[in-house]
Every structure is written in structure tokens, then in C-alpha cells.
Amino acid sequence: MDPSVRFFMERLIDYAGLFPPAELPLEAAIQNYNRYGHDQDSWMLGRFVVPVSRLGELASYKAMFSEDHPLLLSIVGNRSRSKEECSELLTGSLDRIQTFRNQYQKAVGIDTLEWPLPPVPIGAHLLDAIGRETSKAGLRTFCELTYALDSRWQSNLLEALDHIAAHNSVSEAKIGMKLRTGGVTADAYPAPSQIAIVLEACRDRNIPMKFTAGLHHPVRMYRYEVNAKMHGFLNVFFAGMLAHAHKLDSKSIAEIIEDENPDNFNFTGEGIRWRSLSMTSAEIRSCRKAALSAYGSCSFDEPRDEMRELHKLGQRS
Template sequence: MFERNESVRVLPRSSDAFFEHLIDYAGLFPPTQLPLQIAITNYASYITGTDEWKIGPFVHLAYTLNELDPYVSLFSKEHPLSISALGRKGQSERDSFELLEEDLKAILSFRERHGEKVSVDFLELPIPSLNVTSQYIAELHLYLSKYNLFCYCELPINEEEINWEDRLKDAMASIAKQNRIAPSLIGAKLRTGGIRADLIPSVEIVASFIHSCKTHKVPSKFTAGLHHPIRMYRDEVQTEMHGFLNVFIAGLMAHTHDLEQEAIIDILETQESSGISFEKDKIIWNGLEVTTDKIIELRRSYLRSYGSCSFEGPMNEFRVLNVLERG
């Protein structure tokens, strides 16, 4: 959507840069949990609608991709069914690779059956433990290279475990090291919510994840819970839910201004939109600024997307905030 020619560069608005392919559509998953026919029909309409540039891949389990076969006719070479495939979690690193081999065969078979009507470029893989070994990361990279995939490793962070923050940093360092010695094919993924309060990570966990990704220059993805733009208390979970503006703007500002964790936490905890302004050439968040150019760079390189069971809901809630071109 960002057009260029040799003499003129057409610069998008900051909001265009922010929302470019921001949401990966996970309509099959809770709390929406739509039937497959409805979810895939929704996706086919989204990628040909006026907001198609805001949506990313369709999220589906890798080993059951054959369930999508009857619906591939809804798509075309011009508007393919783009998939982010979910891998399965093994109890150990060896178990993880046994399941991964089966999932990768399912991905390859799906690609071969449908050709240019489909694309499977992303894998989301829950790793067995935060104590991931460098050997595991290196072997994973070999699989990704063979199957031409980019993988987001879902990091299982438990705040009750001793030294979880040190282990998070070590895992990020292992990913970053592998990406430096070979083509960058691995990112990190964090679950930011769920259908119960105990599934929603603290601001400390989210801030540590963002800070570690920034420090080690690891591409990131988020999933679950980011249904609303701004952090707010929700009766359905009896606690505060993270806002997608909080999370992504925290990431943008952390990279741009080299923020430490305390400053990232301040952004994540904000429950008011009065200090936010999406202006033409920058986003302002309570005095901090990030330019449209920088947003484009960071969104494409590091702050990739988040999975949501709803596409229209987050977009509609953002529109009513009245934060566009403020001031």
C-alpha cells in the first residue's frame, strides 16, 4: 500500500503505517470460536474489502490444514488464502521436533495441492520450555530453511517461576544469535490474554518481552486478548485487559527512544486515550513521538502483528476513540 517511484515518494499517514497488516485473523479460536465456514468466509471478504491492507494471514492449525480444502475456491492468485500455521507443543525438545515434522508435511502437502491460490509463509510454534537450548534453535532454523517458513516461537513465561526474566533474556539471545549467523527466520511470540484472568500476563511480563525483543532485535508477534485499543477493566474476565495500542506503541517507543522497562510499563498501564494522537507524520503518546518513517521500519522489521479472533471489533473500537489527526 506504500507506493514509490523513482522521483516521488508517497508517504502514508501514521495510522496507515501503524495498521498495515496488523491483525492476523484467528476467528476459529476463543472467545469468538466461529465455525470454520463462517470464519473462512469472513476472511475471504476481508482480503477483498476496503480494509484489506490492515489484515494479515488466517490462523489455522498446521496438521488440520486439509480442513480448508473445500474453501480454497473462495481465493485466487490475486487474493490468495494466506495462512499462519499453528504448530503443536511437545513435552520435550525431541517431542517438539517429532510433531513439527508431521506439521511441516501437512504444510507442504497443502501448498502442493493448491498452488498459487494459497500461501503458507508463517509458523507459530509453542516451544517446550523457556529453557530452550541453542541446539534446538539451530535445528529449528534448518527446518525453516528447508520449508521456506518464518517461525514465531511462543515463549511460555510463568511469572511464578524463579528467574523467569533471566531465562526469557537467554531465550531471546539464542534466537538473536541464530538470526545473525544465518538468514533471519525466527521471531518471538507472546500470549497477551485469554478467556480467564489467570491467562492474562502482567504488565511486567509484557514489558520484559518487549524490552528483550528490542535489546536483541528479535521480531515479535502477540496473540490473544488484544481485543480493545486501550487497556481497560473488563467484566467478562474480572480484570484489566491489555490494549493493542498500548502494546504496539510501547514497542514503537521502546525501539525509537531506547526505553527501559519502567517506561514501557507506564505505557502499558495507560487507560486513557487523551494523550494519544495519530497525526499525519507521527504518533504522539503523552509527549513521546515516533515518525511515520520509523513506524514503517519497525512494523516491518520487529513489531509484526497480533492474532485476534475478531477483525472488525478492534477496528470499530479504534474509530470511536477519536485519536486521528488530533491537534
């Protein structure tokens, strides 16, 4: 296996089996996560994604994990409609997280919070509170912007990202962005140009990113179950990484996101290459750490199996 594959795919897939379209019962999802954590592809597996409202239900499965094999969690917060509701939910969620930590102790690791912001203008006061309180709780926080994909989406997005960047410039408690890249219906999928706008904007503002929804397959393709083209995780991460390495504009970034030819996405002994653009393994590793964290998927099998079918990982032993 080329080092570039390892650096690109390591801890890339956060397992979100509780969420649609899989929407598994908790017992099935947690057993899957435990099993994935013990197989040969465990190096690709990130955290178990769980809503904060269901955190207490995991107590029954403590015996499956230990200090040597902890349950690693990314916590998803509840949606809110106002700044005040958002602040109240945050306080309650952090209390739940600490209670759960006390119960699981060293058998659990909770270091990531995925926090939806309300669909209103976001000010410095709310971001300061989120950054301060989640940092005190030892959490790396990715805020999801919940603005509708309408004619005002871009202006709302850029204004919010400007506020996040301003917060990050003066605070050690950095905030990232979580981007939703799909769902169970066609209208949940942002256009390639919209994803490109976000990738360019976050790069220019040094805002780290996490992704969720729709990225089951390596390369963009039409899927009948959603009557739409689903974005590929290779497309999104190649686009984001090459945007950093080559200072690409949104039009060039969108070309990578739109590409449906698997042969254009290559791992080499030196790094990755898409058409004439490349970057080194060291740059991949740095970009994953600082800028492009991971993505949530309700399937772990689909991404890894399809990577093998495309001969991107080698054959299963």
C-alpha cells in the first residue's frame, strides 16, 4: 500500500450507522462499530457518531470497550431555532457528555462535537460561548450551518464563515465547519459549485472542515435510490486537498467534484494526483490534520469495499 493511501484514508470514516438511510437499531450499530474496530481495515475507522440525546443508551454496552480499545465518539447536537435556544441546548449537552464520561471513564473517548447553529445571523457572542465551553470540555467543535439552499444561501454562508474566522483569529478555542453533502432525497444534495464555494471559503479563512451525509461511494455517480448524483468522498477530499496545495478557485475545485471517472483519482508512491494536479504524502497528512478532518457515513462497508473494487486499496487478505 502506498503511504499516500494510508495518509488519505486513515481515520477518515466516522461510522454513523444510527442515521439515515441505514438508521440501524443502536445494538446493531454499536456491534458493527466494535467489529470494524477489530478487523484489518480498522485504520480507516474514525469515531462512532451518536446524537447527544441518545448518549445515555450506550451505557449498556460498556463491557464491549476498554482503555485499550475505547469507544471513540463524535457527538451530534440538537438543532435550534434561535441563539438563546442554541445556548441552552449547549449547556445541557455538555452536562450529558461529562456525566457519560464519568460513567464510562477510560473506556470512552469523546473529543469531537458536531454542533448545528440556528438558521439566523451568527454573532461573536454565541461563537465565543461555543468555543469557550466546548474547549473547556476537551472537544474539537465543528459547527453546521443550517441555512436553506436558496438564493440567499451563499451570502448567509460567507457571513457566518467570516464570523467564525474572526473568532478563530483571536481565540485558542478554534471552531470548524461541518458540511452536509447529501441526504435521502435529491434536494438534500448541494451542487458541486456550492461545495466548491465552501471549500474555497474555508481554505481562505483557515477553517477546518468535517463532512456528513451522502458520501457512501468513492466517486460521484447517479444513484436511483435518491434520484440524483451522489458526491464521491474521493471527489470532495481530493478537491479540498488540491485546493489547499494549488490555491484553486471555486470553478477549478468544482471540476474535481463533478468528475465521474475513477481513473482520474490516483494514489502514487509520492502522493495523490488528479489529472495534472498532484500533492505529496506529507502535504496530505498535514491537510488531513489541519483542514479536512473526516466524514460521517452510515456505512463503513460500502466505502472500503468500493475502494477495493476500484483497486485503490489493494485486495483483502
